[in-house]
Amino acid sequence: MDYYLLAGDGILVEEFAYGDDHVTVGLGGAMWTAGSGGWRGAGSFGKALRTDEHLLATVTPVTRDRAAQVYRGLAGRPLPAEESLRGHFGEWVRFATTAPLRLSVDDTPDGFAERRVYRVLFAKELRDNHLADLNDTWPGASNGGIPGGRGRAGNDLFAWNLRRVGSGLAWGLDVTVLLAGDSPEVVGDVLRKLTADVRRRGLVPLTTERFA
Known part of the structure; x- marks a missing residue:
C-alpha cells in the first residue's frame, strides 16, 4: 500500500x-x-x-x-x-485496459521465450538531488543524467530508464523485460520495486501500461 x-x-x-x-x-x-x-x-x-x-x-x-x-x-x-x-x-x-501493441511479428531475442515493454507513468516533479540519488541507487549507467539500470532475476533480464514523457508533462519509467519462461510472475515484483524506488523520491504513480 x-x-x-x-x-x-x-x-x-x-x-x-x-x-x-x-x-x-x-x-x-x-x-x-x-x-x-x-x-x-x-x-x-x-x-x-x-x-x-x-x-x-x-x-x-x-x-x-x-x-x-x-x-x-x-x-x-x-x-x-x-x-x-x-x-x-x-x-x-x-482502469480501462487494451491489448499491448505488437510492432513486429516476433522481436524476442534468441534464448528467450518473450519480450515485454512496460511504462509506469508518474506525476509531480523530481528534484535534482533525487535524480542523482536514483543514479546512485540503480545498478546501471545513466543516459545524459537520466537514471536507468539493468538487472537479472533468475534467467530473466530487465532494463529500465526514467524519462520525461508527454511533452514534459509527466515522467515515464520504461522497463524492457526478456523472459526465459521460467517464472513470469517475477515481472510484477520487479515493476513494483522500481515503482517504489521512484515514488520514494517524491513522484506519484499514475498507472502501469504494457506496450509490447
Whole structure:
C-alpha cells in the first residue's frame, strides 16, 4: 500500500490492482483528516488528484512508518493495520485496459521465450538531488543524467530508464523485460520495486501500461 500526507493534516492510503500481465486495472483508497471522525473511501479522489496540479501539490509520498507517526500525533492512536484500512476503501476505481501493441511479428531475442515493454507513468516533479540519488541507487549507467539500470532475476533480464514523457508533462519509467519462461510472475515484483524506488523520491504513480 502507498501512503501520502495531505496538506491540512490528512493522510491518504492507496493500493493499485493489477491484471494478469501486471498492468493497472484499478485503484482503491481511504482518506482521513483531522476532525473528520473516521476514514472514508478515496478511490475517486485519488484518480482526480492525478489530473489536478493543485491537488497534486497537496500530497507528499511517505512511508507507512512516517504516516503512522503523523497519525498518532494527530489522532492519538496507532494507524490501523492494512487489512483494516482496505475495509474503508469503498468502491474501487476501474482502469480501462487494451491489448499491448505488437510492432513486429516476433522481436524476442534468441534464448528467450518473450519480450515485454512496460511504462509506469508518474506525476509531480523530481528534484535534482533525487535524480542523482536514483543514479546512485540503480545498478546501471545513466543516459545524459537520466537514471536507468539493468538487472537479472533468475534467467530473466530487465532494463529500465526514467524519462520525461508527454511533452514534459509527466515522467515515464520504461522497463524492457526478456523472459526465459521460467517464472513470469517475477515481472510484477520487479515493476513494483522500481515503482517504489521512484515514488520514494517524491513522484506519484499514475498507472502501469504494457506496450509490447
